[in-house]
Amino acid sequence: MWPTSILMGSYSSVFLRFGSSFYLIGLLLTGWSILHGQNAPAPPQEESVTLRGGTIHTGNGEVIKNAHLKFEHGKITYLGTARQEADRIIDVNGYHIYPGLIAPHTDLGLVEISAVRATRDFQEVGEYNPHVRAIIAYNTDSRILPTVRSNGILLAGISPQGQIITGQSSVVQLDAWNWEDALVKDTSGIHLNWPRVYTYDSKSRRLSKDKEYEKNVKNIERFFESASAYGHRIDHGKTNLRFEALSGALKNQVPVFIRADHRKAMLDAVDWSKRLGIPIVLVGAEDSWMIAETLAKENIPVILSSTQRLPRTSDAGITSPFEAPAILEKAGVLWAISHEGSWEQRNLPFQAGQAVGFGLEEEKAIQAMTLNPARILGIDDRYGTLETGKSATLVISDGNILDPKSSIILQAFIDGREIDLNNHQKELYRKFAEKYGIEK
């Protein structure tokens, strides 16, 4: 099969697979040279490139068949059905082209091996840490990154974790020499864990109403009020870094990402946002489907947690997490799909795919990983859709990217740079396949 062929460097079988495709050889040679380069970030695009003959999923719900997509200097210069010449022509007939997928909320690059403390850099000490910046710990040399990238996830919202205000997130592209180069958007949000409505007592294994809930909500409000008052003072006496860090949020320039799952918590968070006049994004939002109409009405965006999770209680519909996206979509909520963890991000497309069997249109599933997160993260002026003028950040897949069995990623570009899809795991695969003399 095709991907193996790339891996094995078996030119002849690739040739067979592609029949008369002349351009393929060029593609493979490029790929091959990169394979030996230890995942070096690709240089800026110099040659113009045209993808010819593929099915383009634009990211905003549209599909263009037999399309021609041309990009130069990192930007898309043509998308349509007219033939386009370029320095490099890639025949993508039979393949699917998608905007680079976006993992909107993850600790990718902040943790290498979660069980090894030295590699955990996603959670700072303290309750209110708006000044803490995730980007600083983002490790472009993480061995996890190439495995995620090679499944078509090219952008990520790198988010801190912690107690109450956990810090600031940034948006990165996943092929860079250092965090500075990786930055797509510096402060994309302030992250807040909404207080627990219900507390779990591990001894009795019982979840019950948290007596402190109201107080905890008010404490957060007080923190924001104090920060706001601080911001309005000219004479500061002493500088408060935490308050300073909230200024963007208080000026409505940066949304507050609120992690909440129970519908009571979410409804209270929505009220809070209105009361304080601060734009918010709900993160996790497991029960958001129960209040979809309200969220749509109030224009609250949602970064929905994994669909591949268990329903919260034994009563809940057994497929309710699979059905949530279709409900949000139908109600008109601006929502993006997310997935827990770091290495797990490579399964992001399957979180969206999981909802397709349960009422979600395929293109809406794509949109939930492209245009929608780009809008929520505030990068939709450059990323999220395939259209003229936007970044040539895209993925070429052999088949449907939403379904594991066909989600076979052939090539990917970030800002027009063809990135290396090799990774440590593929190398190990090659090494041992060779040892055993396995050829496909």
Add this chain to the structure above:
Amino acid sequence: MTFHPIALLIMLLVPLCSISQEVFPVNGAPDYREHYYFLDGATIHLNPDETIENGSMIIRDGNILAVGQNLDRPEGAIFKDVRGKHIYPSFIDLSTTYGIPEARLAGPRPDKQVFTSGKKGAFAWNESIIPEYEASSEFDHDEKSAGEFRQMGFGTVLSHRKNGIIRGSGVLTTLLGHSPHKSILNARASSHLAFSRAQSHQSTPTSQTGIIALIRQFYLDTEWYQLLGHQEMTNLSLASWRRLRDLPQIFEVTDKLEVLRAARIAQEFNKLYIIRGAGDEYQRADEIAKTRLPLIVPVNFPSPYDVEDPLDADIVTLEQMKHWEWAPKNLAVLAEHDIPFAITSDLLEDKKLFLKHVRKAIGYGLPEDEALRALTIRPAEWLGESARLGQLKEGYLANFLITDKPVFDKNAILLENWIQGQPHVIQDPPSSLALQTFQLSIEGMRYQMSVDTKGEKLTLVAPDSSRIQGTLQEELDRVLFWIPFSAGAKTLIGHRMKNGDIQGWYEDENGNTSTFKAVFEVIDSTHRTSQRDTFRIESELTYPFSAYGRTSLPAQKTYVIQNATVWTNTDSGIRPNTDVLIRDGKIERVGNVTPPQNAEIIDGTGMHLTPGIIDEHSHIAISKGVNEASLSSSAMVRMSDVINSEDINIYRQLAGGVTTSHILHGSANSIGGQSALIKLRWGASPAELMFEDADPFIKFALGENVKQSNWGEANTVRFPQTRMGVEQVYEDHFTRALEYGERKASGLPFRKDLEMEALLEVLNGERFITCHSYVQSEINMLMHLADRYDFQINTFTHILEGYKVADKMKAHGVAASTFSDWWAYKYEVIDAIPYNATLMHDVGVLTALNSDDAEMGRRLNAEAGKTVKYGGLTEEEALKLVTLNPAIMLHIDDRVGRIEKGMDGDVVLWNDHPLSIFASAQKTFIDGRLYFDRAGNEKKETQIAEERRRLIQAMIRAKKGGTPTQKANHTVEPQYHCDTLDF
């Protein structure tokens, strides 16, 4: 001077027998009382079957001298008029801690794991095994607590210390409230057991399965100790079992499934347990009835949840709400099943509700005589105390209740509770004038005077029908009436006469004294008839009792699935447009099928039919701990002991097409526990879930978990802490198992050791290993070790570096069951690759994909689809990773894993390509029964929503009606993984 020894003995005994009190010195003149009473005129309930009207009872020295009708009033007895009253034997509670101090944890929590007992002396190795403990040694009366029990109606309680697994003896005492010397009826009345750890710092046990293993080994050890062991060593715990073994064995459990677990132990060791249940037995009453074990049942009916705020109702489950509705019905259900039970006040938080709850149970259909039996003669009988407790008969202890009405009447008042012939007033009777009517003659006028229920208000009706409302109050024998006559209010001071009339005087407005008379007319009998509530339940009893439970198992029908794409996993491959006939639980024909009569026809057009998915590595359906995480070997524990048939994940995974799951112990130790293989027969009991006649397996584990690499500083002392040590754990255990086998084969007596038995089975090729493994060095090691001991490792599970030694694995003949793509969560998975399954498969290792995760378990089909992406496995081979291959690994491929004639009717009908993430199982069959049906599931979801709405409204009504509520809450069921250490 010499005495004949017998004479001496007689001299010593005589004073002891006749005036035993004198063993105590008395300060001042002794105030001896015989408590000699004559009670006359009551309805005496001798026992649930015999009642005498207008009966009398003679009490002396704590015992009943006589009871019957027309007894002569004895000289010297205190007379007590109990006309109109009811007398019952006082109740007996078999599950209390009355007068026993709580066990406390000794010293601060140690900062490292503790493997040995902290108890000094030659006792059991485990601090939760405490047969030497005698409750009587610490027992003292406790007036406050005694008063509480007497208020509920109890006269006698069996008391023990709730600490540990084998808990020692209980003490039987009355609630005299003083003088333990008199109140103790039997200092060693019972033996107590429970599935619960003692207050102890010792690490073992960490799981219910570990507890069960401890009990089983304890029984074996006591036998061995008696036979031979006592010659080899002294073990005071084992020795003391002799004192307990013939006593009633009371086993405390915390839910209905634990009843069945205790019963399984009882059956194995031929014990008769009396099981102290938890009040939810109705949820598995059929199975419990089959155990034929008697129960002690609480009346701990939950209060309604405060769900007025619909947002809070989100966290209360249907199961909890239904239990609120059903709990009062529990006793009636048990009675219907002919399960013998006693009633206890144990677990009831507000003890004042005890009688109310028993009455409520009667309102739900518990026969009254059963209730009384359960509170009196049955507990007496179980303790071998039928000759002096539980009834009112000559020679019995004078433990009885006096009530104003039949005791189970709604408003009956418990007036007195007599313990060993001594009266304790529980509640004052309401006014003797209540509800009575009189003809009042005053100043030449006659009025009809009637008194209200409380004896506080009166109504006068004059001959002209005009009414006057007055009040009355009583003090000693005086009755004061205050009546606002039209001419002016008067206060009448009267005295009640023997015939019931009231005579007295009053001062008129001039200060002159006049007399009045009120002639007793009649007692208002309408309020005397028994008052009972009756209740009705609207929700259905389902199995399990939670949401998605079913009222009965699905029927085994003849099914024809027509025109589907059938993935046979045989030489005929994937067959389009094919019919499959399933009859009597088996696949009968694959091909063109002419539907037999009565067959149910399912149109499979456009759909795919595959064998049921088999999850080789699962931790669903386990109660109370997946890991016995204490010692490096827990080969004696069995997951089959703790199967949780009520786990919703069974149903969820059926919906993902899973039909068989291999339930494994966790990976906390090198030698884990014995596995259980189940079919996901949702609704069936734990025993019915078991895959019939499956080969036994055991879990082993290697790597970071067994060397405790990621579990903090407390876990740094157990051997092994390195992979070097892991090998030696096996070397050690298999060496010992060989020696054990030799001893066993020699014919000499030996101590049966459950741990060694399991390992010996491995050596003998009768038990098979599934070994949790990650890196190549340890994988290689275990295969070498197995070669040395001449057995074969059956399966490496996880086996994320299997691809590095796939050739060696093939040579050893071991199978591999791995994850599709997990990695990076700990150091040992740093080289895990998603191509692992494909590589191993391509080398020729029998390979499967498993879940190890309740969530992933429901989409293993799409996980298999990933091997098409990673490494390019063919679709047919990919599906086998989750169907045929695990079946072969588990030695059940003669039953499941293929669609062909003769195989079990375990198949799944998918609405799309079965490897696709877009596919969902529409119907899942096991044994030719339709266990999951997508359309049926949608109906169920609607029903659940409706049922929730109804119950929420009922709870809100209860709250508004004044019933105390509890905060919204729910108990979170743990989701187990290999490395879950929680109990």
